[in-house]
Amino acid sequence: MFRGFYTSASAMVANQRNQETLSNNIANANTPGYKQDQGVKRAFPEMLIHEMGSKSIPTKRGLNIPIDRQIGSMSTGMYLQETVPSFTQGDVRETGNTTDMALVQGEVPDEEGFTFFNVQNEEGEARFTRNGNFTVDGEGFLTTNNGYYVLNEDGDPIQTGGMEFNILQDGTMQIGDDEELLGVTYTSNSSEFIKQGDDLFEAGEDAVVADARAADGVNFEVQQGMLERSNVDAQQTMTEMMSNYRSFELNQRVMRAYDQNMQTAVSEIGRLQ
Structure with a gap:
């Protein structure tokens, strides 16, 4: 559960930094010769999940068979690696x-x-x-x-x-x-x-x-x-800002869901004790 919490948090940080880059592009849309920056996002290394355990077979001697089965990979988050200027000729x-x-x-x-x-x-x-x-x-x-x-x-x-x-x-x-x-x-x-x-x-x-x-x-x-003129396309940049903001909101909702689940889990454990 905590792993998913941190995955959503890292995505929110990356979206926030990318939003700052896009906002700076918009602010310099009228700056002569300005070259817009493009954010490069990367994912943290994925984790490979295995099921490890044993299975008991009811025999006279009690046979246990080890289990080591690959389940799949899980993302561990993302980050904004760098911002790269786009060198294209402006109008x-x-x-x-x-x-x-x-x-x-x-x-x-x-x-x-x-x-x-x-x-x-x-x-x-x-x-x-x-x-x-x-x-x-x-x-x-x-x-x-x-x-x-x-x-x-x-x-x-x-x-x-x-x-x-x-x-x-x-x-x-x-x-x-x-x-x-x-x-x-x-x-x-x-x-x-x-x-x-x-x-x-x-x-x-x-x-x-x-x-x-x-x-x-x-x-x-x-x-x-x-x-x-600047090579910033204002309409495209505004569209990217809206998409980036929606991604931020989505990860924010995921974090709230994790928070509510943890609160529920703590409450239920407290009742059992």
């Missing part, structure tokens, strides 16, 4: 702002390959983003909307000197008489990129990254005055 919308940029991915040689803008976090470490809602700070550097420097192909902050510049589709920035190449990174396995908040990603230990322009078969465009 592109026009904003008219010269500092807004949409990174539109074309054909790539790898199924899970994806491209990112190169940026620098507050510790000076290289990070990656899909949010092209950029701006220019008081010193004339191109930054993200959270104040992180946007980097060029050499990994240096880009000095624009103002809001007037032109961007070609290959990521070449024409700033007056000078030109800068916007830093764009390609990874063959986007699942190795880890979310860090503020729309930033960090390359994991096993991630393979390369300059998108030098990678074979990688095609992309940088569109000025445009923004990539």
